[in-house]
Amino acid sequence: xxxxxxxxxxxxxxxxxxxxxxxxxxxxxxxxxxxxxxxxxxxxxxxxxxxxxxxxxxxxxxxxxxxxxxxxxxxxxxxxxxxxxxxxxxxxxxxxxxxxxxxxxxxxxxxxxxxxxxxxxxxxxxxxxxxxxxxxxxxxxxxxxxxxxxxxxxxxxxxxxxxxxxxxxxxxxxxxxxxxxxxxxxxxxx
Amino acid sequence: xxxxxxxxxxxxxxxxxxxxxxxxxxxxxxxxxxxxxxxxxxxxxxxxxxxxxxxxxxxxxxxxxxxxxxxxxxxxxxxxxxxxxxxxxxxxxxxxxxxxxxxxxxxxxxxxxxxxxxxxxxxxxxxxxxxxxxxxxxxxxxxxxxxxxxxxxxxxxxxxxxxxxxxxxxxxxxxxxxxxxxxxxxxxxxxxxxxxxxx
Numbered sequence: 001x002x003x004x005x006x007x008x009x010x011x012x013x014x015x016x017x018x019x020x021x022x023x024x025x026x027x028x029x030x031x032x033x034x035x036x037x038x039x040x041x042x043x044x045x046x047x048x049x050x051x052x053x054x055x056x057x058x059x060x061x062x063x064x065x066x067x068x069x070x071x072x073x074x075x076x077x078x079x080x081x082x083x084x085x086x087x088x089x090x091x092x093x094x095x096x097x098x099x100x101x102x103x104x105x106x107x108x109x110x111x112x113x114x115x116x117x118x119x120x121x122x123x124x125x126x127x128x129x130x131x132x133x134x135x136x137x138x139x140x141x142x143x144x145x146x147x148x149x150x151x152x153x154x155x156x157x158x159x160x161x162x163x164x165x166x167x168x169x170x171x172x173x174x175x176x177x178x179x180x181x182x183x184x185x186x187x188x189x190x
Numbered sequence: 191x192x193x194x195x196x197x198x199x200x201x202x203x204x205x206x207x208x209x210x211x212x213x214x215x216x217x218x219x220x221x222x223x224x225x226x227x228x229x230x231x232x233x234x235x236x237x238x239x240x241x242x243x244x245x246x247x248x249x250x251x252x253x254x255x256x257x258x259x260x261x262x263x264x265x266x267x268x269x270x271x272x273x274x275x276x277x278x279x280x281x282x283x284x285x286x287x288x289x290x291x292x293x294x295x296x297x298x299x300x301x302x303x304x305x306x307x308x309x310x311x312x313x314x315x316x317x318x319x320x321x322x323x324x325x326x327x328x329x330x331x332x333x334x335x336x337x338x339x340x341x342x343x344x345x346x347x348x349x350x351x352x353x354x355x356x357x358x359x360x361x362x363x364x365x366x367x368x369x370x371x372x373x374x375x376x377x378x379x380x381x382x383x384x385x386x387x388x389x
Contacts, residue, residue: 010374041381048330049349049380054225055232057242062220065249066213 007035013042201265208256216253223266224249227273230346234277236335244280248273263360270351271361274343281339333383337376344369345376 007028015021016039029036107114193214196204201222207215227248232241251272259268334342347353347361355373359366 010370013374013377038381041385042377045330045377045380045384046349048328049345050352052229052233052328052330052350055229056225057228057245061224061228061242061246062217065220065246065253066216068246068250069216069253 007032008038013039017043017046202261205256205259205261205265208253219253220249223269226351227269230270230273230343230351231277233331233334233346233350234274234339234342235280240280244276245273248276251276264357267353267357267361270347270353274347274362278339278343329384330380333380336383337379341372341376341379344372345380348373 008025012021012025016025029039196207196215196218199218201219204215204218204222208219224245228241228245231244231248232238235241235244248269252269259265334345337345343362344358347358348355353361355366355369358364358373359369362369364372
């Protein structure tokens with residue numbers, strides 16, 4: 001890179017700005033007006049640059065950044081300090097483990113009672129199933145079903161079945177969309 | 191529970207808290223660097239709304255990548271590096287012609303060179319350039335606008351943000367000699383522009 005003038009180098013100008021210039025530069029200034037002017041203008045440029053004001057974005061900038069921030073690998077927490085949150089987590093884990101332990105202990109100590117409950121529950125379920133099967137078997141003979149079948153006819157029944165199937169499929173798709181996890185793009189860092 | 195006062199804490203301490211996900215640490219980092227980052231980007235892209243969007247993008251990138259920040263480097267250098275890259279990427283996408291005293295480097299015909307040659311008298315500025323110059327308010331701001339983006343970022347980081355040559359070289363991933371060259375050429379152009387404006 002060429003120096004702006006034959007007498008001074010850019011290093012000389014940098015040294016002048018820092019106040020570390022060689023004595024020979026001052027000796028040269030005594031006889032060279034062009035270099036004095038060059039150095040003076042260079043200093044003025046730097047001073048004006050250093051005086052440029054720090055500009056500010058509109059108020060609420062931090063809020064806009066936080067709103068646009070993706071949670072990424074480190075989710076943003078509230079202002080709860082770290083040590084309090086850790087204690088709460090530990091307490092929740094202890095409570096859960098304690099509950100499980102208590103439940104298992106009680107079950108082991110009351111096995112005969114549990115057995116009698118199991119038998120009674122199975123008998124009740126069997127009775128319900130029998131009743132339900134009997135009701136389904138009698139359904140075609142029910143007056144309501146006969147009337148419905150007569151009124152709808154073949155085409156009507158077909159449309160009704162199609163409508164119900166479509167509504168069912170739509171419901172399944174909607175539930176799938178609702179429970180699907182959102183995919184966040186990972187921004188490039190640097 | 192009240193938020194801890196971290197205003198006087200060093201950057202590394204705030205970054206460590208931010209890595210744990212503390213929102214108040216995120217906000218403190220934004221508070222510390224929003225003005226210098228915005229200033230740098232604004233002087234690079236010369237449009238307030240765009241500068242705000244890019245500054246916002248910068249902080250989102252910084253905070254999203256806080257876990258990968260290496261503490262052995264200065265946090266401020268890292269932030270300015272991302273800010274500068276964001277501004278440069280925007281300028282490249284926009285393919286803004288930097289006004290030069292000798293016409294745009296992208297001009298291929300004599301008509302194109304003439305159309306992009308800066309008229310330094312001030313009377314022939316476009317209305318947009320005149321408004322920008324007024325808004326920024328000083329001759330030096332108008333002169334900075336004429337620099338090539340790579341010169342502009344180097345001179346702003348050196349003499350506005352007060353970064354050392356070595357730090358700028360590290361930030362911009364350029365050789366030290368190249369950084370010095372860019373800064374000296376930028377000072378040369380600013381000096382010549384100011385001299386011309388005053389004659």
